[in-house]
Amino acid sequence: MKFATKAIHAGQHPDPSTGAVMTPIYQTSTYWQKAPGDNQGYEYSRGTNPTRKALEDCLAALENAKFGLAFSSGMGATDAVMKLLKPGDEVITGNDLYGGSYRIFTKIFANYGIKFHFLNLHDPEIINEYVNENTKMVWIETPTNPTMQVVDIAAISKIVKAKNLMLVVDNTFASPYLQNPIDFGADIVMHSVTKYIGGHSDVVMGALMMNDEDLYKRLWFIYNSCGATPGPMDSFFVLRGIKTLHLRMKAHCENGRAVAEFLKDHPKVERIFWPGFTDHPNHHIAANQMRDFGGMISIVLKGADLQETFRIASNFKVFTLAESLGGVESLINHPATMTHASIPKETREAAGVVDNLLRLSVGVEDIEDLLEDLKNALS
Template identity: 50%
Template structure:
């Protein structure tokens, strides 16, 4: 069965009515026949039919044992970290999403969980960072925002040899392009706000467990902590999933054209996109994501300043300046002052998040229009630079 067919056939027809669309069970509780005797549901925090349908679909897509839907991507990450105990250690990718970094550093470090960061594109660095306290290796592949790609299978072997779990944030690739559990991961997380929902109209998170053992623990944490996804948002994610393969195909094809265009511009020092042969992790990406390389691009300007980046991100017409990604409309952001502003400057720069780095989320618009939009913004940057140079030359001439 091909992936698109597998996805669509995993969305159930309602057994009660035959509805082709999953019904929204907008209820807080369920009537019981007797104490403890019910139709499979007793309280909506513990379980809801709409959410259960989504969770089963997610598990199918990621080839896992079970899935769990949360109120946000960070709630999903939080649930995974709650699998650990004081004294445990996480080895994480160095250009970690700023929200995850904030959660790790300012919440869980206070609870006695240690976090070590390394460049996970080099499995040897991961191996060197592991200790007898390491219980979890945390990857983003591709990473946010520098699009680093780590060898999931190799790192899974390293983690398991040390008795640790491997968790992969698969938000950027989506299950259409990459299935980390098939590569050896124990846990997969998503900000379902992004490609899974796909329409910039919800906040949601997801966790998929590879085994029953991990799944039971996550289910307990989900129920005990209560950060569940509501039925209407669960319905919206299911609605978004129905078009995920088609959307991802368009995102990938357009992003490659945009990335290739950006390589031709003198204002751009570097373009990070795994689909480019020049990308340092292109071979690994091609192996892990045979269906495409996603819709996210990062670029670093030749003028590596926040001022230059601000001029570009406020000068586009079709790329809207906003946090988030993965929607139908193209977005762009400046991570240094937006998504990664909570990461210390020195650590951010060392991980490759330059002051002028701009992250593009390529939407479903026509490639030609998006390219023209970026071209005019970069043209204005060059014109402003030339105007400044001319003013400096005139000032110097007057002084002479």
């Protein structure tokens, strides 16, 4: 089944009691049992809910996986993965990643004796220098947030499998439409469903997808026990959003390319990060593992101090200055004070997240309006 068909139909069937085409919102906390233990698969909605199950099956299909789990946020999904570890374990991850991931790694799980190594993963071979008997997991983003570093999933998977480690890929920036990490050897794919998958800036949700049944059972136990599961209404909204994911992503990619080309030689732009340019680091990897290059772009403003950067960020009319990304509306973000504010200044600047960097999430508005807004804001 092709992607567009999966987006519309996977995991969803006409309701057997009414014939409803759309999966109903099962707004219930508990379920009738014919006899103790005879529950037809549903006991209590923290653990299982038919609306959420339809969404999880759809998400798994989109990532070419066998199993899916939906969480109440991307951080809830990340938290569940980290709970697979124990004190003394070590994790290798990137030096440029979402600020919330950095925060939960360093401020929460480091307190429980888990050690994290933050590396520039441009060359996968660097992993070999840090693997020891305590290493259990490699966690990567690609493209990264916000400098759009491209990490070779297949090359890292080869190293990880040889060392019997677990590979987790945060696929939020690409979405399942552009990239499927399981096809390149990932054990777990994580998404902030809030972003492209939901696509309308009205739901907060996360998800994990995997093929290994034992791993799924371990994660389901954490998911059910710790309770970071979404309700049926949010699950319904995401199912509805997914039905246009392929259409939205095509528009994001088209607009993203046009915006990137407009900004590439702009006199106010010192540097641009977009994996579609042939001179972008690891562009050839992106061209191999992604189907297109997406709508996420970051720019460093030429000669701008923090005050000037703030002025420009606040000068847009169509782009909205806000957290998050991946919605139908275009957003502009100042990572140093917004999404990555929890990362120490020297750490984030070493990864390229400087004070005069702005991140653009290019939406699906008319491209002429977006380009005109960029022209005016940068004037």
